[in-house]
Amino acid sequence: MEENTAPARSFAHTDHDDLGIVVGVDGSEISYQAVAWAAVEADTRGCALHIVTSYANPIVPGATELDPEDMRDLRLQGQQVLADAASLAAHAVPGKSLHIRTELIFDMITGALIERSRRAQLLVVGNRGLGAIRRAVLGSVSTALTRHAHCPVAVVHGMSETDPAASSKPVVVGVDGSLNSVPAIDLAFDEASRRKVDLIAVHAWTDTSGFDLPVMGWESIRESQDVLLKGALADYAKRYPDVTVHRVVALDTPVRALLEQADKAQLVVVGSHGRGGFAGMMLGSVSTALLHLAQCPVLVVRQPSQTRAEEPAGQ
Structure with missing residues (x-):
């Protein structure tokens, strides 16, 4: 060495x-x-x-x-x-x-x-x-x-977003309500605060019947999910009063919902995996997909217990 x-x-x-x-x-x-x-x-x-x-x-x-x-x-x-x-x-x-x-x-x-x-x-x-x-x-x-x-x-990725124009773009974080998304939220607030930009918190709600069928009472569902999302962010908003937060509850797959916001972001932050109280958001598959599809940098945050429990693949 x-x-x-x-x-x-x-x-x-x-x-x-x-x-x-x-x-x-x-x-x-x-x-x-x-x-x-x-x-x-x-x-x-x-x-x-x-x-x-x-x-x-x-x-x-x-x-x-x-x-x-x-x-x-x-x-x-x-x-x-x-x-x-x-x-x-x-x-x-x-x-x-x-x-x-x-x-x-x-x-x-x-x-x-x-x-x-x-x-x-x-x-x-x-x-x-x-x-x-x-x-x-x-x-x-x-x-x-x-x-x-x-x-x-x-x-x-191909666009590293280090130019001055990109520095004003927001940070995006995926929130699924599980413990796996907590470190991602924490780090996303910190990144937004240090960069002096807004934070977009995205939660995707899905229906098992699929997106081709209409979802009855979607507005009511969206409002209830937004209340849960707001609650998940409440403590962080108090700790980071300098960060303006925009909540997005989407009737879509997590990947599509995050990619839509990533198009106008300088950084996307997600947990490594986990299905939480917000149904339908599995960040294992989401983080993997974002690594391949997003154009801005993707920051993947794991729970410390996940790291300790798994042996690294050295090669």
Whole structure:
């Protein structure tokens, strides 16, 4: 493992075990967009940015039988990817005192990122992309991380929303009434507060008879569901009086309801899975679908008990 700190800047955080925000990069354009997004996020949180890449053999994980010259070339490519990523991160927050660390490893990237997530505030990756080093398809990595990471995971898509125009867009959160959505709501309020933007709380109500049939008394149902949604948000609204909340109760599938709001958002926050008191919203399938379909970054938050109960898939 090789670790570098680039370049020396002031940094107030004193917990050396805290890696801050960890971002995986593989040399692809989408992974560099993830780095830029992670840099902005680290700046708003006042924490470090830890950039990781791997030059492990993609065909034979952990193989060391490569020709020494090939190994050297892979290592040099990895170092260049890190240098480019660090430079891009610095440019994403010009004039800011962002502490940037880079780490070059010879381990499969998924397991390495899961391990580092134990000491991270947030893990960030692109939703897909095969990089110049040709060893990690971040599409599969992102899916594994959202299931097994020990911290929230942000998956950045083609539009990283780091431009000034996007900074005024709202944050969207999916609310299903289960315990699994509680950490998502908490983090969504925090994100909206730090970004100084509105929060759109989305709850999708479905009828088992399907959407092709009319739902009798929908307005009454919508009002009752809105009361439940308002109650679920009440404590957070008191803790974050600076955040303007817009409640949306939709007669639709959770995926469609969230995607409709995601089109005008800078970030969507969801729980990893769970069916709660609000019938019809299973965030396991929802979070997976959003990873593939949403154009803005998707932040997946898991219950701590879920992380502890499951063994990570290391490869």
